[in-house]
Amino acid sequence: VRRFVVIGQKARGDGDFLLVDIPSTSGRLDSLLSALRACLLVSHGVRRDTVLYLVLLGDPERPRCVRITGSAARYLRPDERSLAVTVQKALRAPAQRGQFGEVRPGIATLDGGLEQVLPELQGSQLFLLEPGAPDIRDSDLSAPDATFLLGDHVGLPDALRSAWLALGARALSVGPVALHTADAITLVANELDRRAAG
């Protein structure tokens, strides 16, 4: 299983944003939706081997997480507005603390931040994507279950980054230019595709 965790430092977790101005009213959820497309959707299909966690930290008092599971998700359209509607509906449904509840096939939410997701990542090899780290092309990616953590346009909170590394995460980079989160995910997925194809 491939897992991606994207931290939205400013992203609202209550679904209370405007579809006509997603960037300004959602805390840049557009960046996370673009990452969702890059992570789970390929030409005429869904990556069935991939799970994406969006961690929405815009309200520090009430973080929320959304989990999209490629093997179960249905009717995901690749355009931003459709994905925004899907995520908005999911966020408006009631959620439990510390336990994902499915709101439609393949899409689940919980109340809480990254620490509430950690139980799902037991046994997964953890990676951290950041500029300047060792090149992914030279890295061991052979773990059957791997989780890649990425920040959004403002990067990762220091404490969260330190905690992830303390859990044994290895840092990787995807190239010499600092890219949008979606593009970093595309590059990780491609490297995994190439390794899988031998």
Added chain:
Amino acid sequence: VRRFVVIGQKARGDGDFLLVDIPSTSGRLDSLLSALRACLLVSHGVRRDTVLYLVLLGDPERPRCVRITGSAARYLRPDERSLAVTVQKALRAPAQRGQFGEVRPGIATLDGGLEQVLPELQGSQLFLLEPGAPDIRDSDLSAPDATFLLGDHVGLPDALRSAWLALGARALSVGPVALHTADAITLVANELDRRAAG
């Protein structure tokens, strides 16, 4: 200079589409807008060395092209709706046959299809992106001016593909999985970034 040409086989060239339903009303312009973001925008910046041509063939009687020049473009926001507004305004402005006219800094349009763009590509090494072709990682990308042609979700028209190859284009692929146009562009740009960085 890096140039990307994306063919939108179904994409409307008149700008007459609805922002609340871009995929259905524009002929999947969302796919091209996603490609635009991947092509020209990086973390907190624009790729100044990159030019993107969108070739809109939705109306066979009246193809249109949009050119976005990284070195001149201003205020490009990465979200789909903002990019859609930008392209819609450009398409609604009058355009000339066979000659790009700038409608705002870095954004120009013309009436016509790929053949009208060819004069701009004189001296550029041409490439064709398609599944199953030789791996980009093993390919010579040293030409100082290179142009990469990609299709949209329905691929490339046969006649156009043949004409491009007849012009001397070399076919390349980016990996074992068929991806969205945006992701293929991300992978090409990354390979070029890596070569440029030595």
